[in-house]
């Protein structure tokens with residue numbers, strides 16, 4: 001991980017427990033909107049990273065329905081994804097497809113979000129930067145280039161200037177203002193699964209094969225890219241998440257419970273429903 005952890009990275013996560021999954025999604029949506037509003041009072045543009053999964057998409061639908069939605073100046077927001085299923089464009093199982101249906105299409109149509117600010121991870125068979133994307137690795141490389149194009153001036157430059165190794169090469173990604181992550185019952189976040197080689201990937205993105213959660217091929221931000229976020233929020237609901245949520249919050253080994261490695265430079269939030277908080 002080449003991004004130097006920020007002052008808040010070692011601060012214990014704040015855990016907020018909600019009565020049920022529906023209230024969790026509503027509260028996470030309200031929190032996201034006020035986080036973007038606050039960030040816009042400090043800088044422009046602001047960058048948010050979205051997640052797939054049931055809670056992640058439910059949260060986006062609640063944003064769409066929120067009376068606060070247009071308090072945010074969407075013309076100054078960039079949307080990114082933490083991971084994507086490597087499927088053809090428009091496939092209903094793509095995180096971007098579900099996010100578009102839940103929120104993003106309405107923001108572009110009605111709230112001034114520029115289509116160019118919607119940074120989807122390349123789909124299988126899409127043409128990106130003039131080449132047809134046929135592998136998760138090609139999609140990851142193309143997305144890393146897109147992230148670099150929008151990296152701010154305060155990009156960490158690691159130790160590359162002193163001839164450091166490849167792992168210290170500059171990680172050129174935006175300073176995400178908020179990065180949402182769902183968590184699987186195995187403790188995975190994004191498409192970073194326990195015991196998987198992608199956990200140790202350098203660079204900003206990684207192609208994933210053999211995902212235990214279908215589909216098997218995916219693209220994911222790395223922990224290095226996740227660590228560039230000012231705030232990282234893990235949103236999880238359901239009793240099946242309780243054991244791994246507790247393990248992650250007890251700082252379990254990242255190889256066993258990847259969610260333990262999800263930390264923001266300024267703040268880390270765990271937004272749980274009561275069932276997921278029972279661990």
Ligand SMILES: O=C(O)[C@H](O)[C@@H](O)[C@H](O)[C@H](O)COP(=O)(O)O
Nearest residue numbers: 052053054055182183184189190
């Ligand atoms: O592509 C994906 O599947 C997601 O990005 C994944 O990381 C998801 O957020 C978790 O698996 C939680 O999903 P649920 O909320 O549906 O359990």
